[in-house]
Amino acid sequence: MSNILAIAQKELKSYFVSPIAYALLAIYALISGWFSLIAIANFIEMSMQGQGPADLNGYVIAPVVSNAGVLSLFLIPMITMRLFAEEKRSGTIELLITSPVTDMEIILGKWLGAMGMYACILGVKLFCLSFTFMFGNPDWRPLATAYLGMFLQGGALLAIGMFISNTTRNQIVAGATTFGMCLLFWTFDWATTFKADGWAKVLAYLSLTAHFNSFARGVIDTKDTVFFLSVIALGIFLTARSLESLRWRA
Amino acid sequence: MIKVEGITKRYARFTAVDNVSFEVAKGQIVGFLGPNGAGKTTTMRILTCFQPPSEGRASVAGFDVMEQPMEVKKRIGYLPETPPLYPDMEVGEYLEFAGKLKGLRGNDLAKRIAEVSEKINISDVRAKLIAKLSKGYKQRVGLAQALIHNPDVLILDEPTSGLDPQQILETRELIKGLAGDHTIILSTHILPEVESTCERVVIISKGKLVATDTVDNLTHRMRGSENVGVEVEAREGTLDVSAVQRKLEQVAGVSKVILREDKNNRANFEVESLQGRSIRADLARAIVEGGFALTELKAAGMSLEDVFLQLTSTDKADEAKVEEEIEKGEAA
Numbered sequence: 001m002s003n004i005l006a007i008a009q010k011e012l013k014s015y016f017v018s019p020i021a022y023a024l025l026a027i028y029a030l031i032s033g034w035f036s037l038i039a040i041a042n043f044i045e046m047s048m049q050g051q052g053p054a055d056l057n058g059y060v061i062a063p064v065v066s067n068a069g070v071l072s073l074f075l076i077p078m079i080t081m082r083l084f085a086e087e088k089r090s091g092t093i094e095l096l097i098t099s100p101v102t103d104m105e106i107i108l109g110k111w112l113g114a115m116g117m118y119a120c121i122l123g124v125k126l127f128c129l130s131f132t133f134m135f136g137n138p139d140w141r142p143l144a145t146a147y148l149g150m151f152l153q154g155g156a157l158l159a160i161g162m163f164i165s166n167t168t169r170n171q172i173v174a175g176a177t178t179f180g181m182c183l184l185f186w187t188f189d190w191a192t193t194f195k196a197d198g199w200a201k202v203l204a205y206l207s208l209t210a211h212f213n214s215f216a217r218g219v220i221d222t223k224d225t226v227f228f229l230s231v232i233a234l235g236i237f238l239t240a241r242s243l244e245s246l247r248w249r250a
Numbered sequence: 251m252i253k254v255e256g257i258t259k260r261y262a263r264f265t266a267v268d269n270v271s272f273e274v275a276k277g278q279i280v281g282f283l284g285p286n287g288a289g290k291t292t293t294m295r296i297l298t299c300f301q302p303p304s305e306g307r308a309s310v311a312g313f314d315v316m317e318q319p320m321e322v323k324k325r326i327g328y329l330p331e332t333p334p335l336y337p338d339m340e341v342g343e344y345l346e347f348a349g350k351l352k353g354l355r356g357n358d359l360a361k362r363i364a365e366v367s368e369k370i371n372i373s374d375v376r377a378k379l380i381a382k383l384s385k386g387y388k389q390r391v392g393l394a395q396a397l398i399h400n401p402d403v404l405i406l407d408e409p410t411s412g413l414d415p416q417q418i419l420e421t422r423e424l425i426k427g428l429a430g431d432h433t434i435i436l437s438t439h440i441l442p443e444v445e446s447t448c449e450r451v452v453i454i455s456k457g458k459l460v461a462t463d464t465v466d467n468l469t470h471r472m473r474g475s476e477n478v479g480v481e482v483e484a485r486e487g488t489l490d491v492s493a494v495q496r497k498l499e500q501v502a503g504v505s506k507v508i509l510r511e512d513k514n515n516r517a518n519f520e521v522e523s524l525q526g527r528s529i530r531a532d533l534a535r536a537i538v539e540g541g542f543a544l545t546e547l548k549a550a551g552m553s554l555e556d557v558f559l560q561l562t563s564t565d566k567a568d569e570a571k572v573e574e575e576i577e578k579g580e581a582a
Contacts, residue, residue, distance in 0.1 A: 248301065
C-alpha cells in the first residue's frame with residue numbers, strides 16, 4: 001500500500017513540476033467559468049420571467065455538471081498520455097520494473113496519481129459552483145451525486161487512457177488514441193437513433209453518456225456504478241497484461 | 251553470489267543471448283565485455299528481473315530471478331545504460347523516490363540518502379534539478395539510485411559511456427571503492443576499463459560466451475610464450491643486422507627472431523621465447539657481449555585488447571582454439 005502511495009505521490013507531483021498541471025487547470029478554470037457565467041445568466045433571465053427565483057439546481061448546477069462530462073473527454077487524454085509513454089521513452093520504466101514493487105503497485109499508483117490530478121481539475125469547477133451556495137440555497141445532494149458520477153466516469157476513462165499510454169512510447173500517439181476512444185465511448189448511444197435492438201443496444205449500453213446522465217440528474221444507480229467500476233477494472237487489467245508483455249518483448 | 255546457468259534469450263528473428271553460463275563470487279568486480287550488440291544488456295536485464303530468459307536459470311544470492319523476483323530485486327542495484335532519471339525532479343526528491351521504491355522509509359531513508367550522497371559526492375547538487383546537471387553528475391545520480399538500498403549486488407551497464415576522460419577516471423575509482431561491500435558486474439566495450447577495474451572478466455560475442463577467467467590469467471593464457479621487442483644500435487660504424495640476429499637466435503630459450511625494422515643504423519627485432527621461458531635477461535647480456543648497444547627491451551605480451559580481438563573474431567579455427575582454452579581453464 002505504501003508503495004502505491006509513493007508512486008501516486010510522485011506521479012501527482014510530476015504534473016505540478018511540469019507546466020501540464022497549470023495549463024490544464026488554467027484552461028479548465030477559463031472554460032468552467034464561462035459555462036457557469038452562461039448558466040447563471042440563463043438563470044437570471046428565467047427568474048425575471050417567472051415568479052420569484054427559478055430552480056438553482058435545474059438551471060445552474062445541472063447544465064454546468066453535464067458540460068463537465070463532455071469537457072473531461074478533452075482533459076483525460078492530456079492527463080493519461082504521459083503516464084507510461086514518457087517512462088518508456090526516457091528509460092525510467094527500468095527503474096520501476098527492477099525495483100521491488102509489483103506491477104499492480106506501479107499501475108495502481110499511476111492511476112491514483114492521475115485521479116489526483118483529475119480531482120484538482122474538478123476542484124476548480126467546485127469553486128465556480130460555490131458561488132451558487134454563497135448567494136442562493138441550492139440542494140447539495142444532486143451536486144454530490146454528480147461529483148461521484150464525474151469521479152467514476154473519470155476513473156474509467158483514466159484507466160483506459162493509462163492502458164493506451166502503456167502500448168506506445170509516443171505521447172502524441174497515446175493522447176490522440178485516447179481522445180478518439182473517449183469520443184467513441186461518449187457517442188456509442190447514437191446507434192439507437194436508427195436501430196433499436198441487437199448490437200445497437202449493446203453499443204448503447206457501452207456508451208458513457210447514458211451511464212453518466214443518471215448521475216448528472218442526481219440518481220445513484222447501482223447499474224451505472226457497476227458499469228464504471230467494471231470499466232476501471234478492465235482498464236487496470238489490460239494495463240497489467242500490457243506491462244507484462246513489455247517484459248517478453250523489450 | 252550470482253549464478254547464471256545456460257540462459258538463452260530468443261526474439262522472433264534472432265537470438266540475443268545463447269546458452270551463457272557464468273558465476274560471480276561475493277565481493278568480486280566482474281567485467282562483462284563484448285562488442286556492441288553482443289548481448290550484454292540483455293543478460294543484465296535478465297539478472298535484474300526486467301525480462302525473463304527464454305531458457306536457462308539465473309539466481310542472485312540464491313534466489314531465482316523467475317521464481318522469487320521480489321527477493322532478487324531487493325538485493326540488486328541496477329544502473330541501466332541511460333540512467334533512469336526524471337529530469338523535472340530535484341536530485342534529493344529523486345533519491346527519496348528511488349529509496350521509497352526500494353522499500354526505505356522515514357529515518358532509514360533520510361540516513362541512506364545522506365550516506366549515499368556523501369559517498370558518490372553529490373551532496374552539493376541535492377537541491378538542483380536533474381535536467382540542469384552535467385552528464386557526469388547525471389551518471390553519479392544514477393549510481394546513487396542503484397546504491398540507495400545498500401544492495402548486495404550492483405549491476406552497471408556501461409557506467410562510463412559518454413563521460414569525459416576525467417569523469418571516466420573518477421567513476422572507475424568510485425566503482426573500485428565499492429568492491430568488497432558489493433558484488434559488482436559492469437559491462438563495457440572499453441578494454442582498459444576492465445584491465446584497470448575488474449578482477450574477473452566474462453567475454454561475450456554475438457550472444458555467446460567466449461571466455462571467463464581472471465584478467466591476469468586470461469592475458470597470460472593467451473600469451474603462452476613470452477614476446478620481447480628488442481632495439482639494437484651499433485656502438486660505432488654500421489650495424490651488422492644479420493650478426494645481431496644470429497646472436498639473438500643463439501640465446502637459450504629463443505624460438506624465433508623476426509626482424510621488424512632496419513633503418514638509420516638501428517634494428518628492431520621481435521623475439522619469441524619457448525613456452526614458459528623468461529629470456530629478457532639473457533637477451534640483454536647477449537647483445538651487450540656482442541658489442542652492440544641495446545636501446546630498448548620490452549615485453550610485448552598480449553594485452554587484453556589482443557586477447558579480446560582474438561576471442562571475438564569469427565574465424566572457425568579461432569573458435570575451436572578458444573573452446574580449447576576455455577576447457578583448459580575450467581580444468582585448471
